[in-house]
């Protein structure tokens with residue numbers, strides 16, 4: 001059996017873009033928003049949007065649509081973006097430092113409490129307000145900051161070994177930006193981020209639709 005199998009992953013992946021549209025409507029002072037409007041903004045089918053939004057437990061009102069503020073709260077609650085979550089980042093290189101500066105994560109209440117690296121020229125520095133520690137300090141910093149989630153942005157050749165170290169120190173979830181398929185104990189949740197899949201879709205769409 002596949003571990004950590006979550007139903008409705010494609011729906012969950014669409015919810016952040018709905019949230020963006022609904023927040024835009026809130027900024028324009030709108031009180032209600034329809035599934036059809038969200039669908040048009042995102043080039044989706046209205047039925048799909050309504051089905052996805054039903055996951056959050058919210059019901060639209062006939063002819064009016066969804067109350068904007070309630071919809072924002074429903075999506076955020078469903079995604080657990082209404083709760084402060086703390087993570088560390090391991091591998092403060094090009095991608096790692098870009099993620100440290102990515103304000104959108106903070107807006108979703110994901111706070112990167114500490115970063116780790118092995119490069120002596122980076123250790124001790126602050127990057128976008130987050131201190132870079134030596135990986136050897138992992139246990140002590142984790143104890144102090146209490147994070148259980150890690151963002152992994154190390155080179156692929158050390159990804160497995162670094163993942164094992166941080167899991168041994170109690171990390172329970174890894175957002176893995178390396179292209180390595182990590183082999184870890186079944187209690188650890190791993191989310192693989194693959195930029196190539198976005199490029200694959202762009203490439204095929206251009207071949208089909210761009211002139």
Ligand SMILES: NC(=O)c1ccc[n+]([C@@H]2O[C@H](COP(=O)([O-])OP(=O)(O)OC[C@H]3O[C@@H](n4cnc5c(N)ncnc54)[C@H](O)[C@@H]3O)[C@@H](O)[C@H]2O)c1
Pocket residue numbers: 090091092093094095096116117118119122135152153154155156158162177178179195
């Ligand atoms: N740069 C991108 O746009 C991009 C995009 C998608 C995925 N990735 C993947 O993300 C990872 C990082 O890419 P990058 O371009 O930031 O690389 P990078 O070389 O700039 O950064 C890697 C960092 O990891 C550190 N590091 C090396 N060994 C370590 C260890 N044992 N423990 C802790 N830190 C260690 C290095 O000192 C460095 O700071 C790679 O696996 C890459 O394939 C990068």
